[in-house]
Amino acid sequence: MARPIIIDTDPSPDDAVAFLMALGSPDELDLLAITTVGGNAPLVLTTKNALKALELVGRPETPVYAGAAGPLCRNLETAEYVHGENGFEGFDLPEPKLKPAAGFAPDAIVDLVMARPERAVTMCCLAPLTNLALALAREPRLAARLERIVLMGGAFSEGGNVSPCAEYNIYVDPEAARRVFACGAPIVMIPLDCTHQALTAKARLARLRAVGKPHMEAFFHLLTANKRFDEAKYGTDGGPLHDPTVVAYLLRPELFGGRDVSVEISCDEMTRGMTIVDWWGVTGRPVNAKVLRAIDAEGYFDIVIERLSRAARG
Ligand code: RIB
Numbered sequence: 001m002a003r004p005i006i007i008d009t010d011p012s013p014d015d016a017v018a019f020l021m022a023l024g025s026p027d028e029l030d031l032l033a034i035t036t037v038g039g040n041a042p043l044v045l046t047t048k049n050a051l052k053a054l055e056l057v058g059r060p061e062t063p064v065y066a067g068a069a070g071p072l073c074r075n076l077e078t079a080e081y082v083h084g085e086n087g088f089e090g091f092d093l094p095e096p097k098l099k100p101a102a103g104f105a106p107d108a109i110v111d112l113v114m115a116r117p118e119r120a121v122t123m124c125c126l127a128p129l130t131n132l133a134l135a136l137a138r139e140p141r142l143a144a145r146l147e148r149i150v151l152m153g154g155a156f157s158e159g160g161n162v163s164p165c166a167e168y169n170i171y172v173d174p175e176a177a178r179r180v181f182a183c184g185a186p187i188v189m190i191p192l193d194c195t196h197q198a199l200t201a202k203a204r205l206a207r208l209r210a211v212g213k214p215h216m217e218a219f220f221h222l223l224t225a226n227k228r229f230d231e232a233k234y235g236t237d238g239g240p241l242h243d244p245t246v247v248a249y250l251l252r253p254e255l256f257g258g259r260d261v262s263v264e265i266s267c268d269e270m271t272r273g274m275t276i277v278d279w280w281g282v283t284g285r286p287v288n289a290k291v292l293r294a295i296d297a298e299g300y301f302d303i304v305i306e307r308l309s310r311a312a313r314g
């Protein structure tokens with residue numbers, strides 16, 4: 001029986017790889033919906049990018065619900081300096097014919113989860129956590145209903161990527177992140193400490209391109225362009241492939257290692273968005289997340305390439 005999941009996302013290419021991998025894994029995952037949020041690019045563009053990616057692989061059946069345009073109580077800080085003006089630079093995809101589904105993403109999250117049995121639906125979060133925080137505010141029973149929340153976000157020993165101490169998804173809406181980490185649902189957090197070990201090295205992107213399908217060629221160019229900023233910043237061969245780790249964890253949890261710890265979120269100005277991970281259990285604070293720190297990078301790219309290649313119909 002495939003696990004029902006919802007993917008909340010702000011598509012840049014690595015977000016899109018994540019949800020297309022899910023579509024390429026129908027025996028294990030049932031993608032109920034994609035929900036979009038303002039993040040890497042403004043909401044209208046992240047929503048359009050989700051529709052473009054689905055059209056690229058001929059999968060119009062997956063509903064895309066647009067959600068919050070910005071954080072709960074701050075102005076949105078987008079990341080065009082990393083992802084380009086439209087959040088999807090590197091390969092021109094046509095304007096989508098597909099339209100978003102009717103309804104607001106937080107409402108769709110609540111309706112889809114509450115319509116299914118307890119602990120059935122897994123929430124996969126690849127973006128600022130505004131939509132999930134709003135869904136939790138609308139339906140306090142949501143946290144107890146979710147199977148778990150698997151989210152890409154946060155950082156501890158690795159340091160931040162948008163500030164010295166904060167990772168982008170948490171930094172953009174720290175109040176939403178604080179609400180999510182306090183909700184009581186089981187959480188798996190995949191921080192930069194993990195994703196920075198999984199780089200889109202040229203040899204790996206060459207393997208992806210060698211699959212020879214049109215959408216793999218498109219993602220070769222999209223990922224090549226998308227990782228240029230990180231390559232220049234870190235001086236590495238390729239950049240971290242962040243968001244697909246969430247789907248890879250659901251498919252191959254054995255590729256990852258971590259521990260159950262307490263995670264707190266800073267909303268102070270100087271340390272805004274910092275995830276305070278009590279890795280050594282010194283605070284005595286209650287455990288609220290499994291934080292992953294180890295990854296088998298080769299095994300990760302094997303499953304990414306395998307399942308992304310299967311995303312296209314035919
Ligand atoms: O910090 C990494 C996160 O920010 C990922 O979700 C990536 O898509 C970028 O938005």
Ligand code: CA
Nearest residue numbers: 010015126127
């Ligand atoms: Ca993202």
